[in-house]
Amino acid sequence: MVDKQLALLGGNKTINTNFKLYHSIAEEEKQAAIDVLETGVLSSFLGAWHENFYGGVKVQAFERAWADFFQVKHAVSVNSLTSGLISAVGAIGIEPGDEVIVSPWTMCASATAILHWNAIPVFADINKQTFNLEIASVEANITPYTKAIIAVDIFGHSADIDALMVLAHQYDLKIISDTAQAPSALYHKKYAGTLAHIGGFSLNYHKHIHTGEGGVMVTDNDEYAERMRLIRNHAEAVVEQKGETNLSNMLGYNFRLGELEAAIGIEQLKKLPKITARRQAIAMRLTAGLQVLEGLQLPIIQPECTHVFYVYPMLIDVQLLRVSRQSIYDALVAEGVQGLVQGYVNLHRLPMYQQKIAYGSNGFPWSAEFCQRDVDYKLGICPVAESLHEQTFLGYQMCLHELTNEQVNLIVAAFHKVWSGLELLRGTLKEG
Numbered sequence: 001m002v003d004k005q006l007a008l009l010g011g012n013k014t015i016n017t018n019f020k021l022y023h024s025i026a027e028e029e030k031q032a033a034i035d036v037l038e039t040g041v042l043s044s045f046l047g048a049w050h051e052n053f054y055g056g057v058k059v060q061a062f063e064r065a066w067a068d069f070f071q072v073k074h075a076v077s078v079n080s081l082t083s084g085l086i087s088a089v090g091a092i093g094i095e096p097g098d099e100v101i102v103s104p105w106t107m108c109a110s111a112t113a114i115l116h117w118n119a120i121p122v123f124a125d126i127n128k129q130t131f132n133l134e135i136a137s138v139e140a141n142i143t144p145y146t147k148a149i150i151a152v153d154i155f156g157h158s159a160d161i162d163a164l165m166v167l168a169h170q171y172d173l174k175i176i177s178d179t180a181q182a183p184s185a186l187y188h189k190k191y192a193g194t195l196a197h198i199g200g201f202s203l204n205y206h207k208h209i210h211t212g213e214g215g216v217m218v219t220d221n222d223e224y225a226e227r228m229r230l231i232r233n234h235a236e237a238v239v240e241q242k243g244e245t246n247l248s249n250m251l252g253y254n255f256r257l258g259e260l261e262a263a264i265g266i267e268q269l270k271k272l273p274k275i276t277a278r279r280q281a282i283a284m285r286l287t288a289g290l291q292v293l294e295g296l297q298l299p300i301i302q303p304e305c306t307h308v309f310y311v312y313p314m315l316i317d318v319q320l321l322r323v324s325r326q327s328i329y330d331a332l333v334a335e336g337v338q339g340l341v342q343g344y345v346n347l348h349r350l351p352m353y354q355q356k357i358a359y360g361s362n363g364f365p366w367s368a369e370f371c372q373r374d375v376d377y378k379l380g381i382c383p384v385a386e387s388l389h390e391q392t393f394l395g396y397q398m399c400l401h402e403l404t405n406e407q408v409n410l411i412v413a414a415f416h417k418v419w420s421g422l423e424l425l426r427g428t429l430k431e432g
């Protein structure tokens with residue numbers, strides 16, 4: 001018999017166990033790592049025009065496996081997606097002062113990759129159903145200075161890449177897809193990330209598959225692939241001998257992935273379909289259990305797309321329920337639900353954008369002469385993103401734990417219990 005009294009108000013908790021932290025490393029990864037360790041060579045990259053310019057055997061095998069899986073011509077491994085996005089923005093030939101449109105609902109690196117080339121991030125609003133870039137807002141933000149769009153496949157669902165590619169065609173823009181959270185999600189029968197000019201995946205611990213740190217960029221464009229490989233590995237030291245004549249953005253870094261990570265990545269990639277299927281099964285169980293609750297928007301999957309659920313995104317209709325998100329969140333946490341997050345982010349609200357202080361302290365690059373326009377980051381530029389963040393978005397971070405079906409059932413039970421006690425929350429908690 002389920003105790004009806006909310007745990008928040010002194011009743012018993014629905015969930016009394018700690019969920020197991022996500023753990024996808026097993027014997028295969030251990031053996032792959034040992035095999036590399038036994039060679040004693042943990043990276044074969046050389047930052048010179050040399051046969052080892054493209055990295056060691058595991059790095060190259062990993063890139064081939066990734067390109068095969070995602071059905072792309074080129075996969076370029078990097079030591080993080082942060083590095084990868086920097087190399088992608090450089091590869092497409094962005095100039096200082098160019099504007100690049102990006103979503104405010106993403107990890108900060110999607111936007112700093114733009115600033116790294118002294119280009120200017122412009123934030124467009126998001127869509128209420130997919131939380132990805134809203135096409136009308138993207139178009140409204142295009143100026144003569146716009147050169148690219150970074151589309152983020154947030155929470156595990158692809159951005160509307162066909163519509164973005166139409167804009168790209170119309171306005172001569174390049175599209176970079178940040179697919180960190182949506183590896184193997186499908187968009188119109190193709191993998192998310194593979195339909196843009198360049199796509200990128202993260203192999204950070206929290207992602208579906210990981211190597212601790214790491215990333216992979218994908219493209220069908222030979223020139224972009226080669227420019228990313230150059231930026232990855234000290235371009236400026238290599239261009240002359242390699243015979244590269246286009247020196248624009250050939251300012252290199254060390255963004256190289258090690259052999260250990262690559263060897264682990266090969267094993268992790270094999271597990272991606274199974275990991276994804278498990279995420280989707282959990283999400284279906286959540287949806288089946290939660291769909292009867294009024295005032296709760298569950299994940300909306302667009303036609304001919306799949307969702308891979310890095311986060312299980314929900315919206316609470318606080319007007320209809322007359323209960324604040326904070327009250328519902330507190331009640332769910334009190335029931336023992338682990339992994340919930342209120343709101344997401346609004347990158348444009350970070351101090352760096354508010355004060356326009358990035359390089360040094362004088363407002364560079366925004367204050368530079370090459371900046372043609374005073375780009376606005378004030379509250380109100382992304383009304384949907386802002387209101388969902390402040391008031392209605394509730395995420396279940398599926399990336400954090402490994403859940404048994406019984407635990408998923410308990411999460412559902414906790415939601416039901418809180419929903420049947422909403423009247424009490426109205427009475428006892430101040431609406432925020």
Ligand SMILES: *Cc1c(COP(=O)(O)O)cnc(C)c1O
Pocket residue numbers: 079080081082083106107109110152178180181201202203204214215
């Ligand atoms: C994780 C993440 C990144 C950054 O990836 P790293 O490999 O940690 O640098 C970028 N964008 C999004 C949307 C992410 O979730």
